[in-house]
Amino acid sequence: MIRFIAYTFLLLLIAIPFAVVGILHLVMADQPTVNRAAEFTPAHIERAKHIIKKNDPRTMKPGVLRTFALSQEEVDLTVNYLASRYARGSSRVVLQPGKVMLSASFEPPPNPFGRFLNISAVLHETDGLPVFDLLQIGRLPVPGWLADTLLEYALKLLSAREEYQIASDTIKKISVADGRFTVTYAWQADLPDRIRSILLPHEEQARLKAYQERLAENVRSGSGAATMALADVMVPLFGLAAERSTSGDAVAENRAAIVVLAFFVNGKGLGVIVPAARDWPQLPPSKVLLDGREDFSQHFTISAAIAANAAAPLSDAIGLYKEIDDSRNGSGFSFNDVAADRAGTRFGELAVSNKESALKLQRQIAAGIRESDILPRVADLPEFMPETEFKKRFGGIGSSPYKRMMDDIERRIAALPLYR
Secondary structure, three states: OOHHHHHHHHHHHHHHHHHHHHHHHHHHEEOOOOOOOOOOHHHHHHHHHHHHHHHHHHHHOOEEEEEEEHHHEEEEEEEHHHHHHHOOOOEEEEEEOOOEEEEEEEEEOOOOOOOOEEEEEEEOOOOOEEEEEEEEEEEEEEOHHHHHHHHHHHHHOOOOOOOHHHHHHHEEEEEEEOHHHEEEEEOOOOOHHHHHHHHHHHHHHHHHHHHHHHHHHHHOOOOOOOOOHHHHHHHHHHHHHHHHHHOOOOOHHHHHHHHHHHHHOOOOHHOOOHHHHHHOOOOOOEEEEEEHHHHHHHHHHHHHHHHHHHHHHHHHHHHHHHHHHHHOOOOEHHHHHHHHHHHHHHHHHHHHOHHHHHHHHHHHOOOOOHHHHOOOOOOOOOOOOOOHHHHHOOOOOOOHHHHHHHHHHHHHOOOHHHHO
């Protein structure tokens, strides 16, 4: 009997690694089943602005139920963006009455079994947790009972996280019907502070404070003035980033420097995202110019902050939405504003793309830069065009003349040594 148990145990030791290898061969693949970019358009930004305005927390009473609905396109875009941003993947979502169909491909770390992990799933809503109709990982079908058990276990693990607790306390019902994803929620008075605590943990707040203090010190020393050049404001901030990166995270330092820079340039206090910042050294109202214009510095820093904290497609779409809105109701569509947006986006991408790029950018800026280092020549680009003139001259977004102008802007930015 003892010998039988020993042989059985030995066989298991041999069989388990082979079984694991076999499973990995089944679930991994050389090609993705879903391969698409996370693309935002000005229409998506306009729709998001409408949803936010309709659900403005300043008009909500705690505990009152509210609803908002997302179309299939909006859900699909959001999930694909999250997959791209946080999991090196892409996805596709299809909504059916009471059901959600999901396909996704992710790129795990290099391994000998395959480059991609492909997942297909169909879930239908119930009064409790959703239930799997289908779950397939690569070529391996997962039994329904096992898929449901795994989902329940995953939710239990998540329940200890503050993000899950916020969602659980706020969201009361989710339903899928008529091609729309409807969320019913109850606003909580403490929700903004709880979200801030997740988005900006104490370590990140301390990092932002260091850059706020350096910027305030620079302004008080006399090097700052009522009007100053963006390049001059950037140098001490990225000098501090270089100092702190010797024993810290260069990417995180750059991200914090860009956030502080963007809030200062745009005349906003950090207190809107960090309540404690109201007690930090305050900065006097100042005009920060890029190529002699305040709007260029604002476009540049906002786009840089979005790209450094989110992703370039979102930054591009927000900047383009602003110009379309201006062409309808404001100063008009300006390609030089778009150039400032695109330069800022490129700057934000480089600042956080990887450690080497982050450190290189710090060194370049700390050594001293000129305005022409961060923004190419744009004075000759068309600007202040009302919507009718813009459409007459360029045919609208996506037309050949428009694309040629955008390609010219991209070439000008790419030619700057800082962005190579």
